[in-house]
Amino acid sequence: MDALREARVKTFVDAFRFIADNPHLLLVKTAEHLELSGAALGIALLLALPVGLWLGHLHRGLFLAASISNVGRALPSLVLIAFGLTIFGIGFWNNTVALVVLAIPPVLTNAYFAVDAVDRDVVDAARGMGMTELQVLRRVELPLALPLVFAGIRIAAIFVIATATIAAIAGGGGLGAIIVNRASYGDAGVLAASLCVSALAFLAALILSLVRRAASRRPVPVP
Amino acid sequence: MPGQAAELVFDEATKQYEGRDEAAVDHLSLTVRAGEICVLVGPSGGGKTTALRLVNRLIPLTSGDIRIDGTSILDQDVVRLRRGIGYVIQQVGLFPHMTVEANIGTVPRLYGRPRAWIRTRSAELLELVGLDSSYAKRYPAQLSGGERQRVGLARALAGNPPLMLMDEPFGAIDPIVRARLQDAFLALQKEVRKTVVFVTHDIDEAIKVGDRIAIFRRGGRLAQYDTPQAILERPADEFVAEFVGADRALKALALHTLAELDLGAPAGGPPCPRTSTVRDALALMLQMDAQKLAVTDERGVVVGSVTREQLLS
Amino acid sequence: MTLAGGPVIPNFGSGSSCEVTNGWFCTDWVRQHWSDTLQPALVQHIELTVIAVAAGLAIAFALALAGFRYRLLDPPIGFVSDFLYTIPSLALFQILLPVTGISVLTVEIALVSYTLLILYRNMIEGLRAVPAEIVDVARGSGFTRIQTFTRVELPLALPTILAGLRIATVSTVSIATVASFVVAKGLGAPIFTALEQDVFKTEIFAAGGMVVALALVADGLLVLLQRALTPWTRSGRPA
Numbered sequence: 001m002d003a004l005r006e007a008r009v010k011t012f013v014d015a016f017r018f019i020a021d022n023p024h025l026l027l028v029k030t031a032e033h034l035e036l037s038g039a040a041l042g043i044a045l046l047l048a049l050p051v052g053l054w055l056g057h058l059h060r061g062l063f064l065a066a067s068i069s070n071v072g073r074a075l076p077s078l079v080l081i082a083f084g085l086t087i088f089g090i091g092f093w094n095n096t097v098a099l100v101v102l103a104i105p106p107v108l109t110n111a112y113f114a115v116d117a118v119d120r121d122v123v124d125a126a127r128g129m130g131m132t133e134l135q136v137l138r139r140v141e142l143p144l145a146l147p148l149v150f151a152g153i154r155i156a157a158i159f160v161i162a163t164a165t166i167a168a169i170a171g172g173g174g175l176g177a178i179i180v181n182r183a184s185y186g187d188a189g190v191l192a193a194s195l196c197v198s199a200l201a202f203l204a205a206l207i208l209s210l211v212r213r214a215a216s217r218r219p220v221p222v223p
Numbered sequence: 224m225p226g227q228a229a230e231l232v233f234d235e236a237t238k239q240y241e242g243r244d245e246a247a248v249d250h251l252s253l254t255v256r257a258g259e260i261c262v263l264v265g266p267s268g269g270g271k272t273t274a275l276r277l278v279n280r281l282i283p284l285t286s287g288d289i290r291i292d293g294t295s296i297l298d299q300d301v302v303r304l305r306r307g308i309g310y311v312i313q314q315v316g317l318f319p320h321m322t323v324e325a326n327i328g329t330v331p332r333l334y335g336r337p338r339a340w341i342r343t344r345s346a347e348l349l350e351l352v353g354l355d356s357s358y359a360k361r362y363p364a365q366l367s368g369g370e371r372q373r374v375g376l377a378r379a380l381a382g383n384p385p386l387m388l389m390d391e392p393f394g395a396i397d398p399i400v401r402a403r404l405q406d407a408f409l410a411l412q413k414e415v416r417k418t419v420v421f422v423t424h425d426i427d428e429a430i431k432v433g434d435r436i437a438i439f440r441r442g443g444r445l446a447q448y449d450t451p452q453a454i455l456e457r458p459a460d461e462f463v464a465e466f467v468g469a470d471r472a473l474k475a476l477a478l479h480t481l482a483e484l485d486l487g488a489p490a491g492g493p494p495c496p497r498t499s500t501v502r503d504a505l506a507l508m509l510q511m512d513a514q515k516l517a518v519t520d521e522r523g524v525v526v527g528s529v530t531r532e533q534l535l536s
Numbered sequence: 537m538t539l540a541g542g543p544v545i546p547n548f549g550s551g552s553s554c555e556v557t558n559g560w561f562c563t564d565w566v567r568q569h570w571s572d573t574l575q576p577a578l579v580q581h582i583e584l585t586v587i588a589v590a591a592g593l594a595i596a597f598a599l600a601l602a603g604f605r606y607r608l609l610d611p612p613i614g615f616v617s618d619f620l621y622t623i624p625s626l627a628l629f630q631i632l633l634p635v636t637g638i639s640v641l642t643v644e645i646a647l648v649s650y651t652l653l654i655l656y657r658n659m660i661e662g663l664r665a666v667p668a669e670i671v672d673v674a675r676g677s678g679f680t681r682i683q684t685f686t687r688v689e690l691p692l693a694l695p696t697i698l699a700g701l702r703i704a705t706v707s708t709v710s711i712a713t714v715a716s717f718v719v720a721k722g723l724g725a726p727i728f729t730a731l732e733q734d735v736f737k738t739e740i741f742a743a744g745g746m747v748v749a750l751a752l753v754a755d756g757l758l759v760l761l762q763r764a765l766t767p768w769t770r771s772g773r774p775a
Contacts, residue, residue, distance in 0.1 A: 007634075008634050008635055011634040012634065070706075070755065073703065073706045073707060073710070073751070074706055074709075074710070074748055074751035074752050074755065075710070075748060076709070076710035076711070076713045076714075076744075076747050076748070076751070077625075077710065077713075077714070078713040078714050078724055078727060079710075079713060079727065079743075079744035079747050079748065082727050082730075082731060082740045082744055083740065083741070083744060085731070085740075086737045086740055086741070158621065158622050161624060162623075162624035162625055162626070162627075163624075165624045165625075165626045165627060166624075166625075166626050166714060169728075169731060170731075176626065179626055179627065179630055180626075180717075187634070190630050191630060191631065191633075191634065193627075194626075194627035194628075194630040194631050195627075195631065197624050197627045198622075198623045198624065198627045198628070198631070201622045201623060201624055201627075202619065202622050202623070204622075205618075205622040279676050281672065281675060281676055302678050302679075302680050303678070304678075305675070305676055305677060305678035306677065306678030307678075308676075310673060310676035310677055312669055312672065312673060312676075314667070314669040315669075316667070316669040316670045316672060316673035316674075317670075318670060318673075318674075318688060318692075319670075319692065319768055320691045320692055320694075320766070320768045321768070329677055330677055330678065333677070333678055333679065333683070362767075362768040363768075364768065378677075388676075
């Protein structure tokens with residue numbers, strides 16, 4: 001029993017030693033990971049945010065938003081990566097497309113429901129003061145919806161970073177490339193990369209949480 | 224299960240919240256006789272709802288005592304105490320996941336009554352509050368505001384409690400439906416004769432439903448406790464007079480019906496049922512620009528007449 | 537590329553021209569390997585999911601009871617479950633490996649930890665959303681604290697809890713495919729095998745399609761369960 005525990009502790013010690021010994025390798029892989037994740041998240045935001053916000057503004061497309069969210073959740077990341085690989089072959093695009101597809105549902109549905117839920121009286125008042133539809137969305141609905149919109153972006157970011165790890169199976173590079181290659185990097189390397197990618201995901205989630213909190217902080221009137 | 228009607232006594236009942244200068248309820252002493260409706264009325268912050276919630280111990284007493292038929296509420300198990308007291312609130316608070324029948328059966332089920340008994344009892348109570356049996360299987364979301372409050376009333380009566388607590392029960396309902404519910408409630412009370420403590424902020428409602436009215440002032444102190452008639456005719460002080468309103472003479476007219484007057488011989492004029500209040504009869508007279516009304520009975524037969532002078536005397 | 541777990545089953549290249557040329561979808565392969573590959577994988581996948589969701593439900597319920605009763609406990613529980621949720625699944629499996637070894641236990645621990653956030657959040661939010669006046673009436677009518685919880689608060693929180701259960705179940709079906717990287721069980725196993733064998737398309741589409749179908753079917757069944765358990769939520773006009 002003690003021997004087993006010792007072996008376990010040793011694996012973790014080795015992992016930290018691996019991190020200390022190979023900072024350059026891990027940095028390069030982390031950069032690759034961020035590049036892939038960032039590109040996919042960026043494309044997803046460009047595609048999904050305008051659609052979600054505008055549909056929410058119109059209070060239309062509830063069925064679409066709900067279906068996208070349901071189907072999106074039912075699409076396993078591994079299956080998407082594998083499908084992408086069979087359709088596009090190995091490379092940057094197969095994984096990017098898979099990650100974008102994965103990131104769109106939480107961004108789109110959260111944007112939709114966030115704007116849709118904004119108090120109609122407030123929107124009415126804004127319209128009554130002579131704002132155009134775009135002004136209503138930009139100056140009234142968006143600021144009020146922002147916390148929920150960021151919550152969606154945060155979930156998408158968590159999904160994308162996690163799936164970018166799996167994308168290494170399909171030649172995606174990044175920290176996942178170390179995790180799926182135990183033959184080259186050994187137990188210590190695999191564990192080290194796992195810890196690094198976990199820290200990366202946690203940091204990204206933390207930063208987006210802080211942004212979200214900043215977005216929801218607004219002056220509270222004194223009662 | 225509990226029986227008919229109980230006497231309720233507040234004995235120096237006090238609620239003092241920590242860190243507040245003023246008491247919420249300050250040495251309240253009053254007796255509600257068995258089978259009477261006692262209305263607690265006053266400005267917001269007057270402590271009337273607090274006084275009500277002291278009775279079923281949703282708010283604990285700071286000092287003093289409250290007795291139901293001579294037994295202190297502090298000497299009873301709190302759960303048992305509450306099951307013996309009907310409780311109705313403004314928001315009704317029907318359980319949205321239960322049918323109307325199950326809602327009404329709440330307390331009997333706590334007493335372990337069999338299902339068939341509860342079904343029969345629900346049907347009886349639905350009829351009593353003026354809803355037909357088709358309502359039994361509906362959910363609260365399918366009812367209108369007035370219907371919900373009727374079900375709330377039926378639910379509070381289901382355990383046949385000797386005492387009912389009603390916290391602004393008709394406060395959230397539009398005026399026309401409210402008047403109808405008040406009438407239904409008074410008709411119901413004639414039949415069941417419960418002891419009722421009824422909180423409202425509406426003095427007209429208090430005058431209409433109360434056998435006795437307790438007027439609270441800020442700081443939870445009792446300003447006057449008397450019959451509506453006495454309060455309208457002899458307000459104890461400036462505060463009561465102001466709260467009751469400058470038109471209290473007019474309000475007092477609402478306390479009597481035409482049936483109580485010595486009617487003149489049957490004569491012409493706009494017809495008016497003898498169950499109308501004097502106030503309503505006067506309003507009709509002014510509206511029709513008439514000097515005389517023909518008073519009719521329940522079947523619409525003219526049984527007498529009444530003049531303007533008679534109404535104003 | 538290495539694969540932890542069982543031996544690689546030589547399950548392609550056995551015959552038809554479709555299989556030899558790695559066509560888009562060879563029905564003869566699916567027919568041939570349904571009973572030895574796909575069906576057992578499906579059964580394993582269901583087992584993995586059911587165990588994880590059941591355990592997650594039990595743990596989240598205990599946590600929610602604590603967090604609901606003692607508000608101070610809510611932030612730390614929320615933070616820990618949120619932290620677990622952020623860890624990429626592939627990484628969490630690897631981090632657990634040195635501790636619990638190549639075993640179903642490793643897989644289940646990871647799967648359960650991903651269900652906690654959504655189940656816990658929905659339970660707490662469902663319980664907190666019960667209107668105060670309804671709890672007031674329940675207590676005023678003589679419900680004990682336990683009766684108020686079991687007969688009023690819990691049933692009223694049920695729609696929210698079941699919505700969480702739907703999301704947790706579908707997510708678990710999805711993440712369980714990645715688990716096959718650690719333990720060759722479930723529908724992820726044939727996918728990894730096919731990826732190893734020059735990306736054998738038929739197997740990927742067959743197993744992948746089954747995962748998606750399983751997720752949708754599970755979701756549909758839970759919707760039916762939700763309708764059966766909460767009849768009051770779809771009756772007539774809203775309050």
